[in-house]
Amino acid sequence: MASINILKFGVSSPADTTPLKKLKAAGYEAKDILGVVGKSEGNGCVNDFSRTLSTHVWEPLIPESAITIFSGGTEGVLSPHVTFIVKESEPTGLQAVVGRTRMLEPHEIGTSAHAQEVASSIRALLQQSGISKDHVHLVLIKCPLLTSSKVEIIKAASKTPVTTDTYESMAKSRYASAVGIAVALDEIEEDNLEAAMQSEDCWSSKASCSSGAELEDNHILILASNPSLGTLRAASTYMDDAIDAGAILRTLEQVKRENGEVLQVFAKAEADPTGSIRGKRHTMNTDSDIHSTRHARAAVGGLIAGLAGDPQVYISGGAEGQGPPGGGSLCVIYRVET
Template structure:
C-alpha cells in the first residue's frame, strides 16, 4: 500500500530536471520514493512530438525501476508545461481516516500489429487489475487511471506488412486514436465500467462505451503501456482525496463546478485537475458548428486542449493543468473524463478532517 504526496512544478523546457532537484533537495524525498512522473510538454502532441521523447529520456534514468513516466504533448493557449510527481509519503498525518494511494506498472511490450487491437485492450486490463490488487482497493475506490501507450510509425507499419500482417490502420496519426481507444476500453473493462465482450464491440465501433476514469495518450517514445492508478483507501492516512466525472462537451462548466462544489463543501483545496478533451465528432457544440476538425493547419486535438485548458485553468487559478487531447472512449463523444485531486485541511485548522 503506497500512501502518496503530490508535487506539481512548472518546467522551463522538456529537458528541465529542476523539479526533480526541488523535490529531492527541498521536500525531503528520496529518488526511490517516486512512483510516477506525469507531465505536460510543449510539443505539438502529434506523432512527431519530440518533446515527449526528450522528457522521457532525461527523467527515466533517474527514477526507480518500478516508476513510470507519462508525458503528454501540447500546452496550447494558457496551459503551462509542468510535471506532477507522485511520491511515496510515509509521514504521519493524524486525524485523517483515509487517504490517496497510487500504484504504477507497465504492460508487456506490444508487437506493432497488436497496437489498437484486442491484445492491447487485454494487456491494459490485466495490468490495471494487478495494480488494483496491489493496492487492495475496489473498483469504486479508483478515481483515475493514466495510461501512456505506443503508436504506429511508418517503420512499424512497414514491419507489419513485411511479416504479411495487417496494421490496425495505415495513418500514423489515426494510430494514436486507435491506441488510446484500446487502452481506455482496457481500463473500462478492468474497473467494471463494461464487460470484456462489450469493450471489444466498442473497439470495433459497434457500441458506445466510455470510461469516466481513464486518461490515455499515445506516443512514439515507448513500446509498452505505462500505467498509473490513483485511488482512495482507508488503509492509509493523508490529506489527499480525489473526485472524478465526465464533461459532456468542451463547454461543460456545470460538470466541473459540481465536482468543485463537492470539494469546497469539505473545505478542500484543488491540487490538480486531469482532463481529456476532443473535438465533438458531430461537428457541432451545443448546436453550433465548430471548425476544429476542418482546420488544415492544426489538428483538432490542439484546438480541444486549448479550449478545455482555458476553462479549467480559469477554475483552478493557474495554467498548470493536465489536459490531454483525444478522448476516444474517455467520457462521452465530444466531452472527456475529468479527475480532480484535492487536499483537505488539517483537523486542527477547522476542527474536522
C-alpha cells in the first residue's frame, strides 16, 4: 500500500536541511520519505539556482527512490518551506506514489514524446501502487527545460527545439507534462494527445507542473484520497481565473464543515494569456522587468495565503494545461477530527 502523511516546515535558506531534524522529532526517519516538495526563494525561472541548491542538499539525505520537487519563487508573502511526503504503515486516508520518467533527450522536451512518456509513467505508477485513478487529486511533476547549451546541442544534431527561447521552454515543458497527466487520468483520450499538444488549451484540474534546469527526467508525485480509510483527506478543484476567491473559499468551507484543519494548499497560477482578467487589462505579459510567472505567483499567493491564513503554501507559477487558461488547479490537504 501507499499510505502517507504530510508534514511541512519552514526553511531559513535554500540550503537549509534542518527540517529533517524536525521530521525525526515527529517520529519519522529519512527512509520513510517518499518525496520532498518545496518552495525555494529564487526567481522560479531559467536561472533559478535556489532550486538547484535545494535539490543538491536534499538528494543525498533521502532514499534514492524518493523524489524532490522544488518550485522556485516565493514572491510576495509566500514563505520558503518544504513539505515531506512520508510513508505510513497504517492507512491514513491519503495515498501517494512517486517515480521518474526516463531522461528526455533535449529535443523531446515539451513535445508529444514528453507528454507520452509522462502518461505511461503515471499509468505504471498507478498500477504498481494499486491507487485508483478515481481517487487521484493531484499529480505534481517537476520537468526539465531548455538552456542555451541544450538548444545548441539540439541544433548541432540537426533537430528542432520546441522553442529557442529558454524561458518559453519552461511553459512548453509544463504543458507537455500536463497533457500527459490528463491522458493518464482519462481527462483527455489517448488518441487526442497529438491534437491536445497542438491546441494549447487542453487542461487537467489535477495537474501541477513546474520546470527547472536541475533535472533531465520528470519527477512524478501522485496524491490520492480515500476518506473511508482515515482522517487525512484531499479536496481538489480549480480556480477559474487568478482572482477566483470563490473556488478557494468553497474548498475551505468544505474543510470547515468536516471539522478539518488545512495541512497544505497546492495551487497553480498564471497570467491570463488574453491580457485581461474579467475584462480588465492586466500588465503581467507586457512587464519586461518581471516575468509573468513571478507576478502570478505573488498575486495568487497573496490571495491563498490570506484566505488560508498561512504564507507557507505551495503556489507554483505557469499553469499551462493545469486548470483553465488564466486559472489553475487547486488542491487542499487536510486532517479531520476523529
